[in-house]
Amino acid sequence: MDRRTGGSVIERVIVISLLALLVATAWTVVRLRSLFATAMLTGIYSFLGASWMLLLDAPDVAFTEAAVGAGVSTVVMLVTLSLTTREEKPGRFRVFPLLVVLATGAALVYATLDMPAHGAPDAPAHLHVAPEYIADSVPTADGEIVAVGIDNVVTTVLASYRGYDTLGETAVIFTAGIGVMLLLRRRPKRGGTGR
Amino acid sequence: MKQQSILRVISKLLIPYILLFAFYVQFHGDYGPGGGFQAGVIFAAAFILYGLVFGLEPVRRAAPPEVLEKVAALGILLYAGVGIVAMLRGGNFLDYSALEHNKAHGQHHGIMLIEAGVGITVAAVMISIFQALAARRPER
Numbered sequence: 001m002d003r004r005t006g007g008s009v010i011e012r013v014i015v016i017s018l019l020a021l022l023v024a025t026a027w028t029v030v031r032l033r034s035l036f037a038t039a040m041l042t043g044i045y046s047f048l049g050a051s052w053m054l055l056l057d058a059p060d061v062a063f064t065e066a067a068v069g070a071g072v073s074t075v076v077m078l079v080t081l082s083l084t085t086r087e088e089k090p091g092r093f094r095v096f097p098l099l100v101v102l103a104t105g106a107a108l109v110y111a112t113l114d115m116p117a118h119g120a121p122d123a124p125a126h127l128h129v130a131p132e133y134i135a136d137s138v139p140t141a142d143g144e145i146v147a148v149g150i151d152n153v154v155t156t157v158l159a160s161y162r163g164y165d166t167l168g169e170t171a172v173i174f175t176a177g178i179g180v181m182l183l184l185r186r187r188p189k190r191g192g193t194g195r
Numbered sequence: 196m197k198q199q200s201i202l203r204v205i206s207k208l209l210i211p212y213i214l215l216f217a218f219y220v221q222f223h224g225d226y227g228p229g230g231g232f233q234a235g236v237i238f239a240a241a242f243i244l245y246g247l248v249f250g251l252e253p254v255r256r257a258a259p260p261e262v263l264e265k266v267a268a269l270g271i272l273l274y275a276g277v278g279i280v281a282m283l284r285g286g287n288f289l290d291y292s293a294l295e296h297n298k299a300h301g302q303h304h305g306i307m308l309i310e311a312g313v314g315i316t317v318a319a320v321m322i323s324i325f326q327a328l329a330a331r332r333p334e335r
Contacts, residue, residue, distance in 0.1 A: 059228035067236040163289040177320030184327040
């Protein structure tokens with residue numbers, strides 16, 4: 001939502017309701033002792049987050065959040081719950097962690113005061129390399145050879161300009177998978193009792 | 196959940212469309228939102244749904260762990276392989292413009308291949324993680 005042009009009233013109402021729901025979900029997660037309900041609520045939290053990112057015109061990120069946050073990680077948490085207890089042990093209230101969280105939150109809010117308005121065209125992030133990337137992504141009408149020529153600029157940046165980083169990210173996912181397999185996999189076909 | 200006939204029927208109806216949607220997200224990522232990572236996760240979600248409703252053994256038959264671990268490596272090898280082919284053709288590592296005479300075509304095909312690599316690795320790793328976790332029993 002563009003603060004400078006105001007956005008539409010409906011959009012503003014939707015954003016505020018989504019953020020209010022996010023706060024309500026987070027508060028419920030903190031209050032609840034049932035881990036099963038908490039796992040489901042974190043899925044709902046991710047889904048609300050994805051809806052909000054969609055309103056911020058970040059469909060690629062919203063997509064990932066909905067698929068990973070609301071989908072796969074909720075399933076992983078539920079599977080983990082089947083291996084442990086379903087109730088959180090009642091802990092006593094401690095002041096120091098609360099102070100740390102409040103101080104961090106206050107620092108983050110203070111940092112946002114300096115930030116340019118969302119979607120402001122003169123924001124530094126939009127003036128550095130972005131114009132070149134956008135110009136390279138739009139194919140010219142007369143079929144002139146352009147640097148990339150892919151319609152989705154996000155794909156252009158991720159796959160081409162930042163191809164090296166994306167290769168590294170894929171390697172990270174692969175490494176995580178190998179780690180989980182090494183730690184958790186049992187080989188039932190080999191017989192015996194080994195895990 | 197093996198006795199829940201509604202869940203079984205509905206998930207059997209849904210799974211082919213989830214897989215199809217994953218392919219759409221994979222190959223339409225050049226033009227709209229999406230790409231290899233999202234497509235891989237959605238593809239894996241179909242297998243995870245199958246596993247949740249029908250049990251671990253059927254999903255192990257559909258996607259054997261021995262195959263998954265090799266497929267996961269294949270995806271990242273495909274990605275790095277595109278980079279090396281670009282080097283062999285005189286460009287820099289992962290410079291897709293060097294892949295073909297027409298630079299824009301090289302970029303198109305290079306991005307399609309590396310996105311496929313990302314999708315393959317992500318899908319295989321996600322299904323593997325689900326299988327490895329679901330196979331665990333509580334230690335008493």
